[in-house]
Amino acid sequence: MAVSDLSPALRASASSRPHPKARPGYGKRSVPEQCPPREADFTLLPDRERHIAGHVDALPEGAAMDIKSPAKSQPLYGRMAVGSALRALGVAGHLRHVRCLSGENGGQVRWVTRTFWSRIAHDNEWWDAFLAAEERRSAPMPIAKSVDPPASAPASVPVPAPEPVHVPTQPVVPQQRTAEPQPQSRPGPSPAFAALARLGRADSRLALSGADCAALEQTAAEWFERGVDADYLTHALTAGLPASIGSPFGFVRRCLRDKIPPRLPAATPVAQATPVRRLMMECTECGAPGRPEAFRDGLCRRCRESGPVV
Structure with a gap:
């Protein structure tokens, strides 16, 4: 030995x-x-x-x-x-x-x-x-709402009539000249476009051009519609990168489609509410999220079948 x-x-x-x-x-x-x-x-x-x-x-x-x-x-x-x-x-x-x-x-x-x-x-x-x-x-603890006991109806009390109030007349002010409207500033890039543009700074293998970001902007916006932020998207796209990437645009487009997170269910009444998952396993190899029971040895099914990477 x-x-x-x-x-x-x-x-x-x-x-x-x-x-x-x-x-x-x-x-x-x-x-x-x-x-x-x-x-x-x-x-x-x-x-x-x-x-x-x-x-x-x-x-x-x-x-x-x-x-x-x-x-x-x-x-x-x-x-x-x-x-x-x-x-x-x-x-x-x-x-x-x-x-x-x-x-x-x-x-x-x-x-x-x-x-x-x-x-x-x-x-x-x-x-x-x-x-x-x-x-x-x-999981967040339910907050108990305190209910105040109903107050007894107050006894009827005669309300005195209001005294007349003298309101002074306002002086006449000549009309002022309004300032000329300022030109509106151009709107900045959307959160999805900005997140795609910063991928190249997080990892140079994913550097995208402005045209690439514009073409992928709508697909990335679907991630934000599902409740994630720019940090989540950046980490998901940069996790488990291969040694070299021939086409950053094609690679990012496929990852945006394959790794999109699940949509959280809408809020329902307490009597019919289903528990919302607050924890998802992440594949140690490719970074794909999922339920913990779907992973074996920390790997998703695709990475387990592809074999170890040394």
Whole structure:
């Protein structure tokens, strides 16, 4: 038996570059009731996965978990290797990528992407039960409305007649000259157009021209009609990108069609209301969302059938 395969995982990154924090609500979330770190953690994993697992385990709560951030904060592996290692850690049972409905603001729902991390590997049944409990914890508590007791009818009291009030006459003011109307400013780009235009800044492989953004604007607007924001759309389109993209326009057009989120049901009376899902699993490989029970080892059906990417 090779001794190198049982070497302990690194507990801190060898790079001096600090790991970035995710925005509030996003990033790493450790599962509760974990055992303290041990030198024997992750010893059964291959060298690359053992190193990335030790690096992720040492990250604080709320650390950014997109592929770029771990690739920048440790010097041994690049984006492709980090993406493959995170996929392998999901299959091994150490992590799950999840999209959570954090609340509503002015009629717009807000989805945040979290990576739940476990130092101990768990099977699919354990993760399904954990995510079901997490969804119940994230559900809003019903607010009890207090009802004031009916007040007794007040006794009839004679109301005195109002005294006449002298209203002074207003002085006549000559008509003022109205200012000339200012020319109306041109409306800015729509949220869908702006989100598409920023894809190239999030990842240069998805750089679109102005004509491309205009052609895809209506398709992207359907995402916003389903309650997502620009950050959700950007993350969904940039997750699990291949090494090279020949046609950014064709790639984005297909992703907009294949990854469009489900439409949330309309509000119904309390007696007939159906529970709204506030948590969706995200495929560790391609980033496609769905129900947790539809995933095995953190992967959607298409990625499981296509085989591992190394």
